[in-house]
C-alpha cells in the first residue's frame with residue numbers, strides 16, 4: 064500500500080505541474096479527490112488490510128489527501144496570479160504627461176466604454192434607450208419602492224431644483240418609464256449622467272455615469288442575471304475577470320446584490336482607486352421587486368425580471384487604467400484625447 068500511495072502522489076505532482084487552466088485543475092481535483100476519485104478508491108481498498116495495516120495506511124492516505132489539497136490550492140493561486148498579470152498587461156498605460164497632437168476632436172473614454180457595452184447588449188437583444196437628466200420624485204424614488212421619508216433616500220444625497228424636480232441620482236429613475244413604454248417582455252439598457260452631493264476623492268465624484276439594464280419576461284431568474292453580467296464583463300475586458308457577489312440592499316430589488324470586480328489597477332493588492340480593499344463595487348443588481356413591476360403596470364404574478372446599475376465611470380477606470388475618477392471631469396483635453404484610438 065505504501066508504494067501505491069507514493070506512486071499515486073508522484074503521479075499527481077507530475078500532473079499538477081502541467082496544469083494551465085481552471086478547467087484542467089478542476090478535472091485533476093475530481094480525478095484525485097472526487098467521490099469516485101483515486102484517493103477514495105484507496106480508502107475503499109483499506110478493508111483488504113490487517114487492523115495494523117489499516118491504521119498505518121489510513122494515516123498515510125489522510126496525509127496524501129492534505130498534500131494534494133495543498134498543491135491544488137497553490138496551483139489555483141498561481142493561476143489567478145497569471146490571469147491577473149495578463150489582464151493588467153492588457154490595460155493600456157495611461158500617461159497624464161502624454162501630449163497627443165491631434166487636429167480633430169476625440170471621444171471621451173466614457174463615451175467609448177458606453178458604446179462598447181451598448182454594442183454587447185444590443186447583440187443580446189436589448190434596446191438602447193435615452194431619457195432626460197432632470198426627473199421627478201415619483202420616477203427617482205416612489206416608483207422604486209422608496210416612499211417619502213424612507214431612510215434609503217439618505218444613501219443618495221440629492222440635488223433638488225426649485226421646481227420640485229431633481230437631478231437623476233441613479234439611472235433606475237428611468238425603469239418606470241421603460242416598463243410603461245414596452246410592457247413585458249422587455250430588454251433595455253439606458254445610460255446617463257447621475258448626480259449626488261458627495262465629497263470627491265480618487266474613487267468618488269458628484270457627477271458620474273451609470274448604465275442601467277432591465278430584462279422582464281415570464282420566468283426570469285437570478286441565473287439569467289448572472290449570465291448576462293458575466294458575458295458583458297468578459298466581453299469588455301477580453302479576459303476572465305474575478306467577480307464576487309455580495310448581498311446588497313436596494314428597496315427596488317429583492318433579492319439585491321453588489322457585484323464587485325477585482326481591482327485591475329493594483330491586481331487586487333489594494334490601492335487608492337479601490338480604497339485599499341482590492342475590490343471595486345461595479346454593478347449593484349437584483350431581481351425587480353414586485354411592487355416596482357406593479358408601478359410599471361406589469362403583472363408580478365405572471366412576470367419577473369432583473370435590473371442592474373453598472374458604474375460606467377468605474378468601468379472606464381478599470382478598462383483604461385485611469386487611477387483618479389476626477390480626471391474624467393477635469394476637461395483636460397490632453398489627458399482625455401489619448402483614448403480615441405484604443
Ligand code: PHE
Pocket residue numbers: 232233234235313316319347348349370371372
Ligand atoms: N440604482 C442603484 C444605485 O445607483 C443601483 C441598482 C440598480 C441596484 C439596479 C439594483 C438594481 O445605487
